[in-house]
Amino acid sequence: MSSPNQSREMQQEDLQSQRFRQFLDGHLEQEMLRFTTAGSVDDGKSTLIGRLLHDTRSVYEDQLASIRASRVNRSGGAVDLSLLTDGLKAEREQGITIDVAYRYFSTARRKFIIADTPGHEQYTRNMATGASTADVAIVLIDAKAFQRAGELLPQSRRHTYIASLLRIPHVVAAINKMDLVDYRAEVFDEVSAEFSELAKRLGLSSIEVIPVSALAGDNVVERSQKMDWYNGPTLLEYLETAPLALREAADGPLRFPVQLVVRPNAEFRGFAGRIERGEVRPGMRVRALPSGRVTTVKSIVTYDGELPAASFPLSVTLELEDEIDLSRGEMLVAETQMAPHASPCFRAMVVWMHEQPMSEGRCYLAKHTTRTVRASVRRIRYRVDIQSLGHHPASQLQMNDIAEVEFAASLPLFFDTYADNREMGALILIDPVTNATVGAAMILGPVEDTEEDSALAEYGRHEQAAAMVWLQGRRDDAVRLHDDIRHAGHAAVILDDPWIPEASLPAAMRALQLANVTGISSRTDLTETTLAQLREVAGDRFYTTAEDAAGLAPTWRSMEEQG
Amino acid sequence: MTTDRIASEVPAKQLHQERLNHLQALEAESLYILREAVAEFARPVMLYSIGKDSSVMLRLAQKAFYPGKIPFPLLHIDTSYKFPEMITFRDEYARAIGAELIVHRNEAAIAGGASPWKLGTQNCCAALKTRSLLDALEQGGFDAAFGGARRDEEKSRAKERVYSFRDAAGQWDPKNQRPELWSLYNSRLRKGESIRVFPLSNWTELDIWLYLYAEQIPIVPLYYAEEREAVIRGGMITLVHPGMQLLPGERPQKMMLRMRSLGCMPCTGAIRSQAETLPQIIEELIGFRRSEREGRAIDHDEEGSMELKKREGYF
Structure with missing residues (x-):
């Protein structure tokens, strides 16, 4: 069918300036980045998002007018930017965000999808939801609250843990409310050090720490004039440049779960799905799971024509050389690549x-x-x-x-x-x-x-598996933990006896574990080899910090109560 | 088909995606959603509103099941107040792409003279849109309905799921939505329950226009600026339309106008614009600082009004 808009466009073709063409080209080539924000009600998370939207000129005039006119203003500023993101009526009344809200904005470089997740304790599930699709997590940390408490608040630890659990590729800590601590570098340095330590413990590989004030607009979109000691990126600069994981996923072994079989007529039978990992090309030998049948990809069919190759995360339809049994819920993988x-x-x-x-x-x-x-x-x-x-x-x-x-x-x-x-x-x-x-x-x-x-x-089920605790150089802590566990009626042994050479520790630990005895050591130095072996023996029950170990004794106590 | 498709200068899909532009990423996600729903629901239907978002959704449906035809019918809820250009476009386009089209009207309410002047916009919407939609879904036995709603349209939509669960009465409970993780959608239903599926959830208004342009998708001519007769009524530019009754003192004027979103003639405002082509619309949009639903009378009835409509079953 001829479209009514085409003839108009033909006439207008000459009038379109080169500049606008370039602009449009740029917009068509924007990448997409999804990020999630975690922070508690008081961390200023809604204000931060409001600030991002406002300063990237993503807020419409009528929306701004509507929040200016709103009876509610909890911010202490002229306009309560947090109202831009608080969607549902019940939430507006209670002043808390209770569900994941999605927000959108774009800059010249990228389109952004924000999963704004509530940070209140009982809403772990919402944070996990928002985190599941995110490329970047922003963990909001209140600098003032940190200063008051002298350490990271439990909620910040929780948020960082969930980001690590959901394997969000990049985690950025936004140290907010810098205006309330007089923009002092020392406060930032302290939070930064603690956060880095936590990130290391959780095995986060890509982190960034940025001092901001969402309320005053420092280092969110505009570079702060009040923190010349900070040379890193603003939050937006970071979001615009954080690497996307596309290449990694495309380089992996092919995974093509079949969504449905497309069979418009007797001649054509195609398998529609999304490439979840790796790359597919016509001529590639593929194996169907679970049947194990091997065949060859004949073509990659799309509405826009056949493709010479396709990779994660494209949705395509594959035509195969042989008639093989394959349907929804089954999978195509490459014959010669690592199998799932x-x-x-x-x-x-x-x-x-x-x-x-x-x-x-x-x-x-x-x-x-x-x-x-x-x-x-x-x-x-x-x-x-x-x-x-x-x-x-x-x-x-x-x-x-x-x-x-x-x-x-x-x-x-x-x-x-x-x-x-x-x-x-x-x-x-x-x-x-x-x-x-x-x-x-x-x-x-x-x-x-x-x-x-x-x-x-079965053994572990009835007799809780014993733990291995290494409290490097902290003999007193080791003794205390040992006593606590013994007090709770369970067995524990300190393995600091010089007659047990380091090389024998893993074997000793294994024997203790089979006897369901917790091993504790405060030796100052253990080699990487020994540590690796101990970890292998103790598995998930290998602890190296007083904090983790402190959780052990109550565990044993509560087990005792259960009989 | 002659096009001035910019995307054709660059191969639309590149070898080994090292980078993916946002439209490709959005398209891939939407195709995945459409296919999931078709694979898992017994009887899906697509709500077709004739607007620009519907046009994009329809193109995505063509792509998702290519070379097959769209494996579900299109459903248009006709309030009888739609612009004549919309109805012409709807019928021609559905025929051209070979789609099955169901048109449903709440004939009883229309015969009873339901109108925004008589009932107020809220009750009029409730009768001609919400009731009509729920009836049509029930009559068709549809367990899933695709809708073109986007999360960026309005605050209450920001929390909407891709799969939005509705109880047996067709109602939406914001407190009782299923958590949605990764791209694993839960399609399990009990009898009478249904799910609204929103494949365009993550698209913004600008994405829609860019895609319409990149893909050269036909849209209703009302979207393009043209000299049109209109009156300004309650701050809203209302096009002179069939069946319109002018109020005392109202004199229609000719203005360069276009519609930013399409709805019912009495309740959808036009905007002053010189944009006669898609690139001009996009150019205008970039400089635009007013949200698109602002031209809709229904959203401003009371604070949070969209949320109330949704609870009752409106999209």
Whole structure:
């Protein structure tokens, strides 16, 4: 059909200036970056987002007029920028954000999608939701509150932990309210050092720390005139230049979960899906899972013509050379590349999202890529205390709990670990009766189901596995912990005896573990080799800080109470 | 098809995506959503409003199932107050792309003379849009309906899910929406429940215009500026339209006008504009500092009014 707009455009063609063409070209070539913001009600998060939108001229006049006229102003400034993002009526009244809100703005370089997530304690699930699709996490830290408390607030630790759990590629700490600490470099340096330490512990590989004042507009979009001691990027500069993970995903082994079969007539049969990882080309040898049949990609079909190659995250349709059995929920991988894990039994970090608790033995629906299976909870390995990051035994998970859980599914899943690839390692849990989405899970790996393992698993199930604690050079702490555990009626041994050479520590630890005795050491130096071996032996129960270890004694006590 | 497609100077899809522009990223996401819904729902339908967002959504549906046809019908809720240009465009376009079109009207309310003057805009919308939509969905037995809503349109939409759950009465409960992580959408329903699927959730108004331009997608001519007769009524520029009754003292004037969004004739305001082509519209939009729904009388009934409509089942 001839479009009414084309003839108009032909006539106007000459009138379009080169400049506008360039502008349009630039806009068409913008990249897209998704980021999430985590911060508590008082950290000034809504004000920060309001500031980003306002200073990038992304707020419309009528919206600005409407917030100027609003009866509510909690900011102490002339205009309450936080009102730009507080959407629903109930929230406006309560003054808190209670659900994930998505915001959009763009600059000459990028289009941005903000997942604005509430930071209040019971809303861990919302933070996980916002974090699941983010390329960057902004953790908001209140400089004034830090100064008052003398340390990072628990909520900041929590937010950073969730960012690490959801594997957000880049984490930036925005140290807010610098105006309230007179823009002093010392305060920033202190927060910065503590945050870096925490990030290191959590294994975050890409971090940035930026001093800002959302209220006054310092270092958000405009460079601050009051902090000449800071030479790093403004928040916006950082967001405009943070690297996108496209290349990495495209370089991985091919993963093509089939969404549906396109069969418009007898001649054509295509498999529609999104390339979750890697790259596909016509002529490539591919294997269908689970059938194992190998065939060749004939063509990559799209509405815009056939493609010579396609990679993550494009949605395409593949035509294959041979008629093979393949349908939704199944997958194409490259014949010669690393295959995904294929197993019905896997362990995963779970964020529980529902009031109805998760318990061992219960069965849920698990949706992973395009495949939905039944999955039962074999065992909750431990629950994470997100204040101390310590591990605790649990047989149930409450809303907002985070835990490592073992699942057994009705059919094998084809997965990579979440650490390798988010799309291939993520799944949601659905209650089969209410259909509610009750949990999110990030796969850590398959569970080998050998006899020995299950025997050990049974052992660990009834007698909580012992821990290994290395409190480097802190003999007093080691003794205190030892006494606490003993006091709670459990066994613990300090392994500082010089007659036990360092090289024998891992073996000694292994023996203690089998006897369910916690090993504690305050030796000053352990080699990397020894540490690696100890970690292997103790697994998730290897602790190196007083804070983590402090969580152990109450754990033992509560176990004692349970009998 | 003659086009002045800028994108054709650069190959639309490049080898081994080292970088992906935002329109490609948005398109890939939308195709994925459309396919997921078609794969998992028993009977989906696409709400087709004839506006620019619907035009983009329709093109995405063509792409998602290519070389097959769009595997669901289009549903237009006709309030009887739509611009005649919209109806002509709707019928021609659906025919041209070979799509099945269902037009639904709340005939009882229309026969009863439902109008914004008689009922007020809120009640009029409730009868001719909301009720009509819910009836059409029920009659068709549709368990999923694609809508072209975007999260950037209005504050209450910023928290909308891609899969928006509606109870058996078609109502939306902002407190009871399913968490949505990664791109794993939960399509499980009990009888009578349904889901609104919004493939354009992450698109902005500018993205829509850029895509219309890059893809050369036809839109209703009302979007382009032209000399049109209008009156200014309550601060809103209202086009002179069939069935309109002029108020005492109102004298229609000719102005260069275009519509920024399309709705019902009495309730959708025009804007003064010289933009006669898509690039000119985009140029104008970049300099624009007023949000697009501002021209809609229905949003300003009371503070938070869009949220109230949504709770009742409006899109």
